[in-house]
Amino acid sequence: MRLLVADDQALVRGALSALLGLEPDIEVVAEAGRGDEVVGAAQAADAQVAMLDIEMPGIDGIAAAAELRAAMPSCRVIIVTTFGRPGYLKRAIQAGASGFVVKDTPATQLADAIRRVHRGERVLDPTLAAESLAQGDSPLTERETDALALARTGGSVADIARMLHLSEGTVRNHLSAAIGKTGGRNRADAARIAESNGWL
Known part of the structure; x- marks a missing residue:
């Protein structure tokens, strides 16, 4: 599958791309360091799955997920973040993300999560999903x-x-x-x- 990796930290982005590129069925076809570069990079590379960080300059990964789903509905989105906050999970799903996992997920599990998202499944960090359900929606208008x-x-x-x-x-x-x-x-x-x- 054709994967886009977006993370504002070049070292993390490079490491994720290198690790996932070792998988026989995953080809990293594009990288982005800013949220506002995601749609253009995904379209240019005809990405099938976009793996997005949340904290990025330009626009954050959740906003980038919404833009990408609107511009390229065929491209699935998985959020991979350091910031495992229940509210982020809910907002990411509302933006059209199919997956949400934290960065300390082992590489083999991350690759499996990407495959499952590519197949149309939903993959959520179980701890965050439970916390998100317990917390409820944001009380703010x-x-x-x-x-x-x-x-x-x-x-x-x-x-x-x-x-x-x-x-x-x-x-x-x-x-x-x-x-x-x-x-x-x-x-x-x-x-x-x-x-x-x-x-x-």
């Missing part, structure tokens, strides 16, 4: 999530209001609601809690 994500980068209420095309009062309301729902002490703490749960 889309606007609360947007406001908290921008607050995480240190933006002021005025900055966030301008970027979201909202009034400052509305932004304050969204941030206050997000703080209450996450149980954070302030917006920075709320952002940290939301991120640790994979909601951002």
Whole structure:
């Protein structure tokens, strides 16, 4: 099968490509170091499976999975990440990923997961799947999530209001609601809690 490997760390990307390239039925046909390069690289190489990291510049792996599934529905997606957060798993599945495993998965199991995803099966890390079911959905609305994500980068209420095309009062309301729902002490703490749960 024709595999694309996307990871922002060149050493990790190279190691994964080399390991998986040793498998007789897997050919690494493309690599990407940024999320916004995934669709173009997959299309140019006619990839059948894309293995994506979550934390990448440009756009993250979950957003890249959604773009790839829209642009190339025949290409299956498996997320392989260091960040095993239940919220990430749920968001990845909603974005169209067929697989979600953590990077400490042994190479033989990773290759098997890729084969299963290629066959149309769903492959999920069992521990994360159980945690995801126990945790439930994110309590944040889309606007609360947007406001908290921008607050995480240190933006002021005025900055966030301008970027979201909202009034400052509305932004304050969204941030206050997000703080209450996450149980954070302030917006920075709320952002940290939301991120640790994979909601951002």
